[in-house]
Amino acid sequence: MLAKPNRLTRGSDYKATVRRGSRCAGTHTVTYVGSVPDEGPARFGFIVSRQVGSAVTRNTVRRRLKAVCAEALPLVRGGASVVIRALPSAATVDYADLRADVVRCLQRKAAA
Secondary structure, rough: OOOOEEEEOOHHHHHHHHHOEEEEEOOHHHHHHHEEEOOOOOOEEEOOOOHHOOHHHHHHHHHHHHHHHHHHHHEEEEEEEEEEOOOHHOOOOOOHHHHHHHHHHHHHHEEE
16 A cells, blocks of 8 residues: 555646656556656556446556555655556456566656
8 A cells, every 4th residue: 555645646746747757658557757846755646447447447456556556666766756547458467467567667767
């Protein structure tokens, strides 16, 4: 579980990260990484649309993404804003492949 300081909560933060951040496309996710001028903690947000599946499936995918980001938190530089958009294939992939997809993008775009 991500702590409160490590979560994006405002819609304007999501929008700014997606529009101005650098993009990394994976097989099952699209990761956007933006930098905030202040050197606070890295913050994460998740977008899991109805195309991914039912509410139960979407919540499962969101929980898996949160767990991956909690593990990868030490790899991400301070002040980074990260938004991860799940693609429909994220619903059927196993945890290891989803983790590899997200970690690869985080290492490329948000490494400390």
